[in-house]
Amino acid sequence: MRALISDIHGNLEALEAVLADIDQQGITEIYCLGDIVGYGPNPRECVDVVAKRCQVTILGNHDQAALFDPEGFNAGAERAIFWTRHMLESDQAEENERRWEFLGELPRMRREEELLFVHGSARNPLNEYVFPEDIYNQRKMERIFALVDRHCFQGHTHIPGVFREDLSFMSPDELDSRYEFTDAKTLVNVGSVGQPRDGDNRASYVLLDGNTLTFKRVPYDFEQTIAKIYPIPELDNFLGDRLRDGR
Ligand SMILES: [Fe+2]
Secondary structure, eight states: OEEEEOOOTTOHHHHHHHHHHHHHTTOOEEEEOSOOSSSSSOHHHHHHHHHHHOSEEOOOHHHHHHHSOOOSOOHHHHHHHHHHHHHHHSSOHHHHHHHHHHHHTOOSEEEETTEEEESSOSSSTTTOOOOGGGGGOHHHHHHHHHTOSSEEEEOSSSOOEEEETTTEEEOTTTTTTEEEOOSSOEEEEOOOSSSOOSSOOSEEEEEEETTEEEEEEEOOOHHHHHHHHTTOTTSOHHHHHHHHHTO
16 A cells, blocks of 8 residues: 655645554555645755655656746745745755755656656656646647556646546546546546645545555644744745635
8 A cells, every 4th residue: 555645835734644644544655746845834844754754756846946947937936936945055054965965866757567656747747737627638638648558646736636548537526535447547646735726625645555546635734834834925825825725
């Protein structure tokens, strides 16, 4: 049994709640699909926890932006990234170096036989969004599915669910939180730990047990995260407010 987490975005309260939920089930194998940092108030702590707890971690676009330069980010996200970079550069030298090295060595993709793990999509692992409404974009979906042997696990949109090759999308609610793999190819979005955007403010992650997927939601104290975001001028208050709404 494996736990798949993604899009933590510097939200330590959400990350700790999810890890506690994972630990409670005795699961020790954890994969992180990127965006450890960006938006949230605890980038250093989240990098440290992920480095310690996850066996596999994939590079996300916000991790990449903190390391290099933000591309295609809106003004608020860019301000947050520059603040995040400052945080990652202004701790003790040894700590800075350790975190920088960890982020700098993250792969953009991992393949394990028929399984693929990316942040965005199989076609553009770092930056491409695959939204539920993309099922109406046949060309896009066909091209992405052509690059997937069987199942691709991804994050990036912060919207959990299952895409099937027949161009359907099913949310965890529609699936009753459970999905049984068939021979058909699927893309699985594991949702976001630290900034859910599907209208549910609980942290999202997925369990993978053989052919069975389980979508999990974990409540956490987002007011504590919000109270850290408000006093940091470089982090827009909106980044806190949206945690309350899960949007
Ligand atoms: Fe993200």
